[in-house]
Amino acid sequence: MQLPFWPVLLVDLVGSALMIVFSILCVGLSLKLRNQDRENVVWTYLLMVSHALTAFAVSRGVGHIAKELLILGGRSDIWAVLRPYSGSVNTITFCVVGAVTLFFERIWGVYQQVLRDKEALQKAHAELLFLNRHLEDLVQERTQELARSEGKYRRIFEVSRDMIAVVAADGTILDINPAGCEMLGIPHGVKQRVPDPADLGSFFANRRDWDRLRERILRECYVSDAETRLVAADGREVHVLLSAASECEVTRKTEIFHFVVKDISQRKVMQQQLLQADKLASIGQLAAGIAHEINNPLGIILGYTQLLIREEPEGTERLEDLRTIERHTRTCKTIVEDLLSFSRRAHTKKERASLHETIEEVLSVVRHNLELDQIRLEKDFDRSVPTMVLDRDKMRQVFMNLIMNAKQAIGKDGLIRVVTRWDSQRGQVRVIVSDNGCGMDPKVVPRIFDPFFTTKSTGEGTGLGLSVSYGIVKNHGGDILVESRLGEGSTFTVVLPVESEDRDTEKP
Incomplete structure (x- = not known):
């Protein structure tokens, strides 16, 4: 039995037309979606596939419709000519659809990377916006932190009792704290007032010490606890312990040294x-x-x-x-x-006595002798000095030795000052005997308490006076200090402790 042909023909013609219509509607919908979100690559891909499918639908649908119409019209020969072309167009359009689909995987990877970059850019943009809005506050905060840090280290630099100095490799002083200015005897605060040239090496007692120190710093990059002698601008000799480290200054293209110098003269x-x-x-x-x-x-x-x-x-x-x-x-x-x-520690007869009365007894004995040589005697007694427990006879011997030594150092026409001072903080009394005589050479001063050592001429002294005085003062728990400059005079300071029970009996 032969089936009727017209249902197949109807399905082929209507199906081809609907395929064309549906594909065009898909293009319109995908175009609308793409226009709503142009940055979404999915809609772009959908639009490209819709175009390719529309081309395929149009090629196939038109081919089928033309085929049926030509066969019905008895022109099969024309269809035989068009048929290869219609098939080729269908194949090409279908290959385009496949190529778009395969290429989309690559596009998707790029798209994901673009999204990540976009997210990063958005984050950076947000940070830039934040910084832009709060830049002034951040700058102010950093400035305050920097100022606090600078202030902290500047205070350390300024209040340090040791010398802190920044020195160029050639010895030029770039910066120095007040303690350093005081140690070197130069004006405080103004670097331009440092003697020209501002050479730290010029303050070394021995210039070769500076040269050796500089070479060592350059070689080892640091020096720790090096002992040397400096001579201040006013002529004072200062024993110091110094440490130094070097660093390369990029702006100056040279080495600079950081010095920390401690005065150990008292030590x-x-x-x-x-x-x-x-x-x-x-x-x-x-x-x-x-x-x-x-x-x-x-x-x-x-x-x-x-x-x-x-x-x-x-x-x-x-x-x-x-x-x-x-x-x-x-x-x-x-x-x-x-x-x-x-x-030896001889037996002493210590008793409560007035130090000023003890000194006055000595002065009353030597006053006439001093006046014969036109030597003036000045007193400056601190009336707050309390009564003390001491051996009056031995202390008279101490003060007699000091005053007679001062007289012999002056010779004639000079001044001897006797000063007392009470230090309640330390519980000490100081008796200072100074003169404007010939003074002593610094090399001699360390030996003056040695037995039989004397600077006097033969027959004028045994060299035991100061030694005995030293022993007496030590027996009282005190000390004798001496300062002397050749040609300017000497100052002897007797330091005597006052026990707490003695302080309770202070009298004006």
């Missing part, structure tokens, strides 16, 4: 005092033994000499010789007794 003085005390202790032990060995023969010589003097008649030359022997023997015994007083 040096303390070391010398400790060495002096140790040396005196050793000498004292030796002197004690020698003094005992000499004292006995001297006593025998003096005794026999006095016996011979009693039996010798007056006016003879023999009597004068014996008296000469007696006089020199007594002098020797005095020296030996001073040695014993220096070498």
Whole structure:
């Protein structure tokens, strides 16, 4: 049985027409979606596929309609000519659809990367907007932090009691704190006032020390606790302990040194005092033994000499010789007794007494002697000095030695000042005896408390006065300090402690 042909023809014609219509509607819808979100690559892909499918639908639908119409019209020969072209167009359009679909995977990857970049750009844009809106606040905050940091380190730089200096490799001082200016004896605060050229090496007592130090810093990049001597602008010699480190200054294209310098002059003085005390202790032990060995023969010589003097008649030359022997023997015994007083802690008779009265007793004895040589005597007593527990006889000996040494240093026509000061914070009384005499060489000062060391001419002194005085003051728990400059005079300071029970009895 043969089926009717017209249903197939109707489906082919209507289906081809509907395929064309539906594909065109798809293009319109995808175009609308793409216009709503042009940045969405999915809609772009959908639009491209819709166009390709529309081309395929039009090619296939028109081919089918033309085929049926030509066959019905009896023109199959024309269709036979058009058929290969219609098939080729269908194939090409279908390949385009496949190519678009395959290429979309690559486009999708690029699209995802674009989205990530876009997100990053949006985040950066938001941060830039935030910074732009709050830039002034952020700058102000950073400026305040920088100012606080600068202020903190500037305070450390300014208030440090050690010298802090920034120095160029050639020795030029770039910056220095007030303590450094004071140590070097240069004006505070204004770098331009530093002597020209501002060369730290010029302040070294030995220029070669600076050269060696500079080479070491350049070689090792740092120096730690190097001891040396500086000479300030006013001539003071300062013992220092310095540390330094170097860094490369990019703007200056040179090395710069950072110095921290500590004044150890006082430590040096303390070391010398400790060495002096140790040396005196050793000498004292030796002197004690020698003094005992000499004292006995001297006593025998003096005794026999006095016996011979009693039996010798007056006016003879023999009597004068014996008296000469007696006089020199007594002098020797005095020296030996001073040695014993220096070498051992003799029995003291300490009692509560006024320091000013003790000094006045000494001054009343020496005043006439000073006036004969036109030496003026000035007093400056601190009336707040309390009564003290001391051995008046021995302290009179100390002050007598100091004043007579000052007189001999002056010779004639000078000034001796005796000053007392009460330091209630430390519980100390200071007695200062100063003169404007010849002074002493700095090399001599460390030796002045050595037994038998004297700067006086032969026959003018034994060299035991200061040694004995030193021992007496030490026995009272005090100390003797000395400052002297050649040609300008000397200052001796006796430091005596005042016990707490003595302070309770202070009197005006």
